[in-house]
Amino acid sequence: MSEDTLDGVMRRIEGADPSSPVAVFTVRSELKLNVVPANTYVTQQLIERDDPTLVGVFDGSMPQEPIRVQLHRSLLQFRRKTH
Numbered sequence: 001m002s003e004d005t006l007d008g009v010m011r012r013i014e015g016a017d018p019s020s021p022v023a024v025f026t027v028r029s030e031l032k033l034n035v036v037p038a039n040t041y042v043t044q045q046l047i048e049r050d051d052p053t054l055v056g057v058f059d060g061s062m063p064q065e066p067i068r069v070q071l072h073r074s075l076l077q078f079r080r081k082t083h
Helices: 006-014 041-048 064-082
Strands: 022-026 033-037 054-058
Touching (some): 006 022, 022 041, 022 064, 033 064
Antiparallel strands (some): 022 054
């Protein structure tokens, strides 16, 4: 598990190879997200079970701005739920 800010998560995504993507999950924070390797057994189980905290699976070959928007929206949704 690696909790980080939006900018930190984006750096991890930008550096992720398509053969080794990262999965991003919301956490109990309006400022951070959890970014982990998507190819691990545990992460694959969470993805297959459609874990409600899963934001998505991303890598550096994907368009980055739509990912940033999606992650930012996830943080805003968490903020709305907790305030």
